[in-house]
Amino acid sequence: xxxxxxxxxxxxxxxxxxxxxxxxxxxxxxxxxxxxxxxxxxxxxxxxxxxxxxxxxxxxxxxxxxxxxxxxxxxxxxxxxxxxxxxxxxxxxxxxxxxxxxxxxxxxxxxxxxxxxxxxxxxxxxxxxxxxxxxxxxxxxxxxxxxxxxxxxxxxxxxxxxxxxxxxxxxxxxxxxxxxxxxxxxxxxxxxxxxxxxxxxxxxxxxxxxxxxxxxxxxxxxxxxxxxxxxxxxxxxxxxxxxxxxxxxxxxxxxxxxxxxxxxxxxxxxxxxxxxxxxxxxxxxxxxxxxxxxxxxxxxxxxxxxxxxxxxxxxxxxxxxxxxxxxxxxxxx
Amino acid sequence: xxxxxxxxxxxxxxxxxxxxxxxxxxxxxxxxxxxxxxxxxxxxxxxxxxxxxxxxxxxxxxxxxxxxxxxxxxxxxxxxxxxxxxxxxxxxxxxxxxxxxxxxxxxxxxxxxxxxxxxxxxxxxxxxxxxxxxxxxxxxxxxxxxxxxxxxxxxxxxxxxxxxxxxxxxxxxxxxxxxxxxxxxxxxxxxxxxxxxxxxxxxxxxxxxxxxxxxxxxxxxxxxxxxxxxxxxxxxxxxxxxxxxxxxxxxxxxxxxxxxxxxxxxxxxxxxxxxxxxxxxxxxxxxxxxxxxxxxxxxxxxxxxxxxxxxxxxxxxxxxxxxxxxxxxxxxxxxxxxxxxxxxxxxxxxxxxxxxxxxxxxxxxxxxxxxxxxxxxxxxxxxxxxxxxxxxxxxxxxxxxxxxxxxxxxxxxxxxxxxxxxxxxxxxxxxxxxxxxxxxxxxxxxxxxxxxxxxxxxxxxxxxxxxxxxxxxxxxxxxxxxxxxxxxxxxxxxxxxxxxxxxxxxxxxxxxxxxxxxxxxxxxxxxxxxxxxxxxxxxx
Numbered sequence: 033x034x035x036x037x038x039x040x041x042x043x044x045x046x047x048x049x050x051x052x053x054x055x056x057x058x059x060x061x062x063x064x065x066x067x068x069x070x071x072x073x074x075x076x077x078x079x080x081x082x083x084x085x086x087x088x089x090x091x092x093x094x095x096x097x098x099x100x101x102x103x104x105x106x107x108x109x110x111x112x113x114x115x116x117x118x119x120x121x122x123x124x125x126x127x128x129x130x131x132x133x134x135x136x137x138x139x140x141x142x143x144x145x146x147x148x149x150x151x152x153x154x155x156x157x158x159x160x161x162x163x164x165x166x167x168x169x170x171x172x173x174x175x176x177x178x179x180x181x182x183x184x185x186x187x188x189x190x191x192x193x194x195x196x197x198x199x200x201x202x203x204x205x206x207x208x209x210x211x212x213x214x215x216x217x218x219x220x221x222x223x224x225x226x227x228x229x230x231x232x233x234x235x236x237x238x239x240x241x242x243x244x245x246x247x248x249x250x251x252x253x254x255x256x257x258x259x260x261x262x263x264x265x266x267x268x269x270x271x272x273x274x275x276x277x278x279x280x281x282x283x284x285x286x287x288x289x290x291x292x293x294x295x296x297x298x299x300x301x302x303x304x305x306x307x308x309x310x311x312x313x314x315x316x317x318x319x320x321x322x323x324x325x326x327x328x329x330x331x332x333x334x335x336x337x338x339x340x341x342x343x344x345x346x347x348x349x350x351x352x353x354x355x356x357x358x359x360x361x362x363x364x365x
Numbered sequence: 366x367x368x369x370x371x372x373x374x375x376x377x378x379x380x381x382x383x384x385x386x387x388x389x390x391x392x393x394x395x396x397x398x399x400x401x402x403x404x405x406x407x408x409x410x411x412x413x414x415x416x417x418x419x420x421x422x423x424x425x426x427x428x429x430x431x432x433x434x435x436x437x438x439x440x441x442x443x444x445x446x447x448x449x450x451x452x453x454x455x456x457x458x459x460x461x462x463x464x465x466x467x468x469x470x471x472x473x474x475x476x477x478x479x480x481x482x483x484x485x486x487x488x489x490x491x492x493x494x495x496x497x498x499x500x501x502x503x504x505x506x507x508x509x510x511x512x513x514x515x516x517x518x519x520x521x522x523x524x525x526x527x528x529x530x531x532x533x534x535x536x537x538x539x540x541x542x543x544x545x546x547x548x549x550x551x552x553x554x555x556x557x558x559x560x561x562x563x564x565x566x567x568x569x570x571x572x573x574x575x576x577x578x579x580x581x582x583x584x585x586x587x588x589x590x591x592x593x594x595x596x597x598x599x600x601x602x603x604x605x606x607x608x609x610x611x612x613x614x615x616x617x618x619x620x621x622x623x624x625x626x627x628x629x630x631x632x633x634x635x636x637x638x639x640x641x642x643x644x645x646x647x648x649x650x651x652x653x654x655x656x657x658x659x660x661x662x663x664x665x666x667x668x669x670x671x672x673x674x675x676x677x678x679x680x681x682x683x684x685x686x687x688x689x690x691x692x693x694x695x696x697x698x699x700x701x702x703x704x705x706x707x708x709x710x711x712x713x714x715x716x717x718x719x720x721x722x723x724x725x726x727x728x729x730x731x732x733x734x735x736x737x738x739x740x741x742x743x744x745x746x747x748x749x750x751x752x753x754x755x756x757x758x759x760x761x762x763x764x765x766x767x768x769x770x771x772x773x774x775x776x777x778x779x780x781x782x783x784x785x786x787x788x789x790x791x792x793x794x795x796x797x798x799x800x801x802x803x804x805x806x807x808x809x810x811x812x813x814x815x816x817x818x819x820x821x822x823x824x825x826x827x828x829x830x831x832x833x834x835x836x837x838x839x840x841x842x843x844x845x846x847x848x849x850x851x852x853x854x855x856x857x858x859x860x861x862x863x864x865x866x867x868x869x870x871x872x873x874x875x876x877x878x879x880x881x882x883x884x885x886x887x888x889x890x891x892x893x894x895x896x897x898x899x900x901x902x903x904x905x
Contacts, residue, residue, distance in 0.1 A: 178615055197819050201589065201772075201794075208771050208821055209596035212696075216734065223737045260824035261709040265742065 038081045039117075045074035046105075046113050075105035078116055085120045089128055160191050163203075170200055177206055185214055189256030215257045222248045239277045243288065246274035250291060253298065264299065271295040286317035293325060302329050320349040324358075340364075375435040378412035379871060381553040381571070385416045385564035389426040389437075392724055392753055393693050394777045395559060395584050396428065398666060403431045405860045409867060412436035412553055414546065416563050418443045424726065427753075440546055442539035442563060454501060458508025462498045465491055466512060473628065474520065485635045489573045492544040500541035504534070523617040525604040532618050536625050543567045547574060555580065555870040558633065561587040562626065565633025572636040578870040581637035582664075584774040585795075586650050591626040593697060593772060595619050631655040639866060643775035644796035664863070665796075666775045667856035673784035677847075679761035680786060684839050686717045688790070688830055689763040691778045692770070694725040694732045694750070699792075701738055703769040705823035708742040710830055717830075718747055720763065722754040760785035764834060770794055771820050779815075780854045783846035788839060789815035790830055800849070808853065814846030 049070035056063050079102035083094060091097055105112040162168060162176050177195060180188040188210075195207035225244045232238035249270035252258045258266045274292055293308035306329050309322045323342050330338035343362050346355060359365045388399035403411055411434050417423055420441045430437065465487055472484040491498045503509050513533055514526075521529050543563060547570040557580040558568035565581065572579040596619075603616035615623075634640060634656040641664050642648035648661045688707070692698045700721060707719035725732035732750075739748045751759075756778075766782035766789045773795035780800070782789055791797040801817050803809035816829040833839060 196821050202592070204820060205589075205593050205771060206596050208699075209593065211821065212701075219734065219738060219741065222741055226741070261712055261827070262705055262823060265708060265712075269741075 035081060035084050038077055038084070042074050042077035042081060042113075045070055045077060046110070049074060050110060071109060072106060074113065075102050078102075078105045078113060082116060082120055085123070087124055087128075090123060160194075163191060163195060163198075166199060170202060173200070173203055174206060177203060177210075181210055185255040185257075189214075193256070193259075211257065214255065215252070218248060218251055218255070218257065235280070239280070242273040242277035246270045246277060246288075246291065249273065250295065267295050267298045271299065286312040286315035289315055290317055290321065293322075297325065297329065302332055305329060320346060320352060324355060372437040372439075373430065373435055374437075375410070375412065375551060377552045378410045378436050379553065380409055380555045380557050380867065381412045381414055381550060383414050383416070383556060383558040383564040383568050385560050385562055386418070387559060388415075389413070389428040389430060390415060390417065390423040390439075391693075391727065392427040394774075397777055398584065399559060400428055400431070401856065402860075402863060403434060405856070406864070406867065407431075407433050409433060410435045412551060413438070414550065414564075414567065415439040416543075416546075416567065417441045420444055427724075436551060438546075438550075440542060442542050443535075445538070445542060453505050456502060456506045458502045458506025459498070460508060462491065462502070463508040463512055466498065470516065473624065485569075485632050486573075488632065489570060492540055493547065493570055493574050500538070503537065503541070521617055523602075523604050524606075525602070528602055528604060528618060532621060536622065539563060540566070544570060547571050553577065554874040555867070557582065557870075558637070559584070561630035561633040562591070563629065565637070566629045569632045569636040578873045579633075579637045580639060580641070580866060580870055581633060582641045583647065583651065584643060585772060586647055586654070586774075588626050588630040588654060589650070590697065590772060592623055595622050627654070641866075644799060646796070647774060664859055665854060666777050666780060667854050667859035668777060668780040668784050668850065669856050670784050670851055673756075673760075673781060676757060676760045676784075677786035681761075684834060684836060685762055685764040686714065686834060687720060687763045688717065688765045688767045689720040689722055689759060690767045690769065691754075691756075691759070692721075692723045692768070693727050694721065694723055694735055695728045696731050697770060697772050698723075699769045699771045699821060700731075700735045702792075702821050702823050702826065703767060704735060704738050704742065704744065704748055706769070706826035706830065707744055707748050709823060709827035711744065711747050713827070713831060714834075718749070719744070719767075720749050720751055720759075722751045722759055724753045725750060756781050756785070760787055763787060764839070765790050765815070765830060767826075767830070768792060768797065769820075769826060773797060775800070780850050783814060783850035783854075786843050786847060788833060788842035788846050790826065790833055791815065791817055792820045792826075793817045794820060803849065804853075808849065811848045811852070812841060812845035814842050814849050816842075 049067050052063060052070065053067045079098045079100075082101040083091075083098055086097065101116055105116055108115070159176055159179065163173055165173075177192075180191060192207045192211045195203055196211075198204050198207070222245065225241050225248060229238055229241035229245065232241055247270075249266045252266045253263055253270070271292065274288060274295065278288055278292070289308050289312035293305045293312060296302070296305035296308055306326065309325055309329075313319060313322050323346050327339050327342040327346075330336075330342060340362060343359055343364055346352065346359060347364055350356075356365065382399065382403070384399065387393065388396035411431075413430075413434055413436065415437065417439065418441065469484055469487045469491070472487075513530060516533075517526055517529050523529060543566055546567055550571065555578050556568050556571050558564045559582055561581070561583065565587070568579045568581070571577060602618065605616070631654065634651065634654065637656075638660045640651055640656045640661045642651055642661065643665055644663055648663050651661055652658050688703075688710070690698070690700065690703045692700075694700055703719060703721070707717070710717045710719075721735075736750065739745055760782065764787070766778060766787050768776055768779065768789070768791040770776075770792055771794060773791075775796040776791075779789045779791065779797065789797075789801060791801060798817050799808075801815045802813050803811055816833050818825040818829050833842060
């Protein structure tokens with residue numbers, strides 16, 4: 033049966049039910065029963081029509097929907113019929129709700145290897161990276177920082193300096209305390225050496241104290257405890273004491289000359305630095321100790337052929353694992 | 366200045382101020398604040414309880430006592446450590462009391478995840494009941510020995526029992542001194558502690574035993590400052606060898622001390638109401654350390670603007686190239702970073718000078734290190750240690766107030782500088798950023814009254830000084846500083862808040878019954894009986 037036919041039957045049935053009631057003017061049970069029977073058939077027809085016409089997005093369950101429309105039309109004669117019919121005419125014209133709008137696009141969650149509270153995990157992720165991760169629990173970051181107290185100073189210092197700017201005050205203060213204690217020890221040694229120099233009874237003792245002072249100031253640089261202008265100041269002081277120590281030493285060993293070369297290079301006096309390196313070799317220092325620095329100086333003056341030559345000499349000394357990556361980069365392995 | 370025998374004594378007072386290592390013996394920001402507060406309320410009779418480490422660590426009082434200080438008593442917690450052989454009496458110890466000690470430490474070892482309030486009550490009862498856990502029992506009883514050796518075996522990660530034993534003793538013994546102070550203090554109506562720590566613990570004991578209101582005003586965060594000391598201290602040993610050591614753990618004794626101070630702080634927070642911080646970050650820190658949020662609030666410091674304003678007129682037209690660090694020569698002020706920054710600054714501008722205005726007697730070793738650093742950096746004619754100076758003499762002669770501290774709260778000296786027309790160069794600690802750049806949008810609109818740099822960064826400090834000493838920048842910062850201090854940090858604002866707090870506390874005190882005030886001693890918390898015998902002591 034077509035939908036229009038069903039609608040027409042429903043309309044006729046509802047009208048005939050009403051006409052029975054209006055035209056007979058009787059209050060007999062028979063008339064009322066006849067009205068109810070016709071009205072119930074009309075209600076069933078409307079409910080069936082509604083199931084056919086209702087847009088799919090408005091339906092839930094066929095039985096429940098049918099029962100709902102049937103009850104509405106049955107319980108509210110005429111008005112219920114009119115209401116449902118109007119509803120069925122209007123429903124297809126209403127805009128469909130945009131169900132997709134309820135869904136949101138989420139970004140991929142970032143992989144954070146530190147959110148696992150297993151204290152062993154930060155070792156896997158790398159200490160420096162772990163310490164920088166502000167989402168990692170503070171207690172674990174504190175533990176990670178504490179492990180640096182046993183790390184070589186020259187590796188720990190840059191990390192500790194980074195931590196001075198951390199958002200967590202506890203981390204900042206611990207990093208500060210660790211740096212301060214290292215620097216404090218060196219400064220105490222510098223003080224001792226200065227006093228020893230002042231009180232030196234003879235030139236030899238004085239020169240020894242100066243050599244020690246030069247080494248201690250260099251340690252401030254080597255351990256990464258001084259930066260900027262203070263690094264330069266430490267280099268100048270170290271060089272000053274070293275040159276005093278060397279001024280009347282005849283046949284000094286190679287070490288001070290190598291240190292002098294490093295200091296001169298630090299201060300940007302590269303030509304003098306090269307001379308000092310060569311002097312250290314003349315005083316017996318094995319060539320591989322000096323070749324990397326000479327290569328650095330050659331690189332600084334953009335003499336790449338010389339860099340290749342110097343690094344090429346290093347190939348003869350394969351026991352320097354830290355230089356192997358450099359040699360590989362220059363295609364020398 | 367008066368000697369100790371001339372200190373005022375009274376039979377009662379209104380407010381007991383509990384002071385640890387500060388006014389009147391130590392000069393500094395907190396002491397100035399205490400002096401300010403006492404003088405602001407001449408109608409209140411104050412009793413001062415000063416707690417120090419050892420008598421020999423302090424000289425004469427640094428401040429004249431205001432007239433309304435009616436009582437001052439001093440106690441040195443580390444003077445009484447150890448015992449004379451003649452005083453040692455062997456005893457078994459009270460098993461009931463030590464059972465409570467065990468229960469208390471079980472709570473601590475569960476990392477505070479259990480009933481913290483119960484642990485605080487337990488501790489207070491153990492300390493306050495007369496002879497419940499007598500000091501002599503802690504020092505010499507078999508029960509104490511048994512407890513210490515068992516704890517060592519169970520918990521101590523350091524192999525040295527000797528170090529463990531003495532750490533336990535040194536750590537705990539001052540608590541009995543504090544319990545004695547709590548019992549013997551004259552009657553007062555309210556308590557005001559200026560820190561947690563030992564003073565806060567004393568406040569907690571007094572508040573619990575006498576039913577008195579305890580006000581806590583924290584400037585720095587005591588527990589945090591003790592941690593800084595402990596991280597840097599060299600006297601705490603670590604006897605673990607390479608196989609025993611866990612690289613990610615501090616030495617056991619260092620950790621013990623940190624936990625001990627955390628516990629002292631928590632005891633104080635549990636008893637104090639209100640709990641006052643100087644600024645929001647510290648208030649949040651108090652909450653994370655155990656303070657109830659509803660008891661906390663902020664009251665910033667304030668300065669006497671009218672007294673300092675005339676100093677602006679005394680300034681010369683030219684901006685003095687003098688950077689002045691006003692503060693004690695102690696590690697927390699990181700004087701060394703200031704000295705290093707001066708080396709950089711003098712390299713760039715040979716006319717620049719650095720002054721350090723503050724006493725050097727609090728930490729003589731550190732002061733010597735600072736002097737050595739000045740020598741080592743060749744700054745003897747450029748960096749001067751002036752000792753304690755009057756602000757009125759100093760301010761007109763300096764160009765910048767510098768603070769290179771690694772930890773601060775809300776430094777009065779910055780506010781005094783602003784009021785006297787001197788901008789500030791400070792590290793990014795405490796509320797310095799708020800004081801320099803402003804707190805809310807309205808405050809920030811006043812402009813920057815100086816510069817803020819990271820801690821322990823002499824290069825940044827020197828470069829910021831060079832920038833700030835440019836005449837245009839300096840004058841703008843000066844104007845912003847004056848506007849900021851006048852609008853937000855006048856002392857009358859702070860006094861109004863404290864007047865309200867004192868009135869409420871004194872009112873609460875007179876309304877509440879005081880079941881355990883002197884004259885009505887506590888019942889023995891363990892055995893439950895009333896005191897008998899002489900005085901209010903329980904029989905042994």
